[in-house]
Amino acid sequence: MDLGFLEWPFFTPEHVDFARRLSAFCRSDLSDIDSEHDESETGLDRTCREIARRLGGAGFFSPCVVEAPGGAFDVRRLCLGREILAAHLGLADFVFAMQGLGTGPISLFGSEAQRKRYLPPVTRGEAIAAFALSEPNAGSDVASMTTRAERDGAHYVINGAKTWISNGGIAAHYVVFARTGEAPGAKGLSAFVVDADTPGLSVAERVRVIAPHPIATMKFEDCRVPASAMLGNPGEGFQVAMGTLDVFRTTVGAAALGFARRALREALGRVLEREVFGKKLSTFQLTQAKIADMGVGVDAAALLVYRAAWTRDTAKRRITREASMAKLYATETAQQVIDMAVQLFGGTGVVSGKAVETLYREIRALRIYEGTSEIQRLVIANEILKGYSKELRDRVRWLPA
Numbered sequence: 001m002d003l004g005f006l007e008w009p010f011f012t013p014e015h016v017d018f019a020r021r022l023s024a025f026c027r028s029d030l031s032d033i034d035s036e037h038d039e040s041e042t043g044l045d046r047t048c049r050e051i052a053r054r055l056g057g058a059g060f061f062s063p064c065v066v067e068a069p070g071g072a073f074d075v076r077r078l079c080l081g082r083e084i085l086a087a088h089l090g091l092a093d094f095v096f097a098m099q100g101l102g103t104g105p106i107s108l109f110g111s112e113a114q115r116k117r118y119l120p121p122v123t124r125g126e127a128i129a130a131f132a133l134s135e136p137n138a139g140s141d142v143a144s145m146t147t148r149a150e151r152d153g154a155h156y157v158i159n160g161a162k163t164w165i166s167n168g169g170i171a172a173h174y175v176v177f178a179r180t181g182e183a184p185g186a187k188g189l190s191a192f193v194v195d196a197d198t199p200g201l202s203v204a205e206r207v208r209v210i211a212p213h214p215i216a217t218m219k220f221e222d223c224r225v226p227a228s229a230m231l232g233n234p235g236e237g238f239q240v241a242m243g244t245l246d247v248f249r250t251t252v253g254a255a256a257l258g259f260a261r262r263a264l265r266e267a268l269g270r271v272l273e274r275e276v277f278g279k280k281l282s283t284f285q286l287t288q289a290k291i292a293d294m295g296v297g298v299d300a301a302a303l304l305v306y307r308a309a310w311t312r313d314t315a316k317r318r319i320t321r322e323a324s325m326a327k328l329y330a331t332e333t334a335q336q337v338i339d340m341a342v343q344l345f346g347g348t349g350v351v352s353g354k355a356v357e358t359l360y361r362e363i364r365a366l367r368i369y370e371g372t373s374e375i376q377r378l379v380i381a382n383e384i385l386k387g388y389s390k391e392l393r394d395r396v397r398w399l400p401a
């Protein structure tokens with residue numbers, strides 16, 4: 001992968017070193033797991049475990065957790081990890097992303113005991129993590145969730161269902177959000193970490209999506225967890241979820257960027273080699289227009305992704321607007337870049353198992369999960385309007401009496 005962007009001022013020498021090592025590792029240690037792996041349920045589960053074992057064993061999950069209490073994520077390293085892995089193999093990006101998202105609430109809001117118990121095995125790739133927020137009737141509108149956790153002495157009893165759960169069925173633990181009823185809506189939710197072997201927790205069904213990953217609907221039937229399994233305080237579940245997504249949303253943009261870079265590279269290889277009407281495809285101006293649009297899209301997406309990550313790392317503040325812009329732009333642009341790559345390949349582009357065909361399927365869900373493109377637009381507009389109203393208020397305050 002072309003790592004020329006590492007010259008940008010967003011990165012430290014440690015970031016550059018991490019990116020180079022991971023890129024080399026993909027070539028040396030992940031190349032036998034190619035995009036035509038066994039896509040049956042057991043095949044997917046086995047491949048995910050194997051990828052986790054290899055990446056964890058080589059220390060590449062260290063950006064996915066914050067082991068020191070009070071520490072912060074290095075969002076640039078998370079983004080570099082996702083971008084490089086996505087450019088190599090979608091499933092490797094999926095595994096890396098979920099080790100982070102599935103422990104993010106523990107890293108950010110967990111007690112000392114929770115951190116010690118759950119984070120090290122995930123970092124080593126020995127345990128797999130999951131994040132269970134969405135429900136059949138509560139996706140974009142998270143606050144309408146109906147899964148309940150009722151207090152019963154020293155325990156909470158969870159009942160309900162969670163759907164679209166990445167790593168459902170193979171995770172060692174699930175971070176679960178449920179209604180505890182301190183207040184209506186978003187203020188009455190709490191977060192829990194639930195071990196996979198807790199009685200009452202089971203896989204209701206596996207969900208097969210266009211780019212197959214291990215995803216399931218999970219059922220909670222009188223699932224009893226100790227009160228100490230709560231992350232943060234009662235009623236803080238929404239803050240736990242949003243605080244975690246504030247870090248990880250930018251990384252979805254980074255994964256999209258990795259897919260787009262790979263599509264551009266595949267397309268370049270093709271147009272430089274394919275002959276039509278007696279000339280290389282790359283010599284036609286219509287081809288060059290596509291290449292130019294793809295290149296600009298990739299660079300603009302990268303700038304938004306690494307602007308968001310750098311801001312979060314250096315200013316150490318919420319990056320709601322920057323993260324939503326990065327996710328929206330990078331995922332939408334990657335979809336277009338990949339579509340252009342498929343077009344440049346002609347019929348070969350839609351043959352099952354071809355790199356651009358796989359990318360075409362991989363990119364689609366990124367415009368939906370962790371907040372759809374429509375939701376990102378609502379968030380961005382809200383942030384811009386909020387900023388402008390504040391500016392107006394400040395201007396009025398400074399008017400002479």
Ligand SMILES: Cc1cc2nc3c(=O)[nH]c(=O)nc-3n(C[C@H](O)[C@H](O)[C@H](O)COP(=O)(O)OP(=O)(O)OC[C@H]3O[C@@H](n4cnc5c(N)ncnc54)[C@H](O)[C@@H]3O)c2cc1C
Pocket residue numbers: 131132133134136137138139140141163164165166167209215365368369370371372373374375
């Ligand atoms: C592959 C994949 C993996 C996932 N992994 C996980 C996971 O690990 N954990 C987890 O908790 N969830 C996961 N999800 C769930 C994901 O976060 C939700 O699918 C997403 O939030 C959208 O919710 P929904 O599917 O219920 O769609 P809905 O909320 O029903 O939205 C349907 C459509 O309506 C639009 N819409 C919604 N509200 C508005 C509005 N106010 N204005 C205009 N348009 C609107 C949406 O943008 C969308 O186009 C995953 C999803 C996928 C596809």
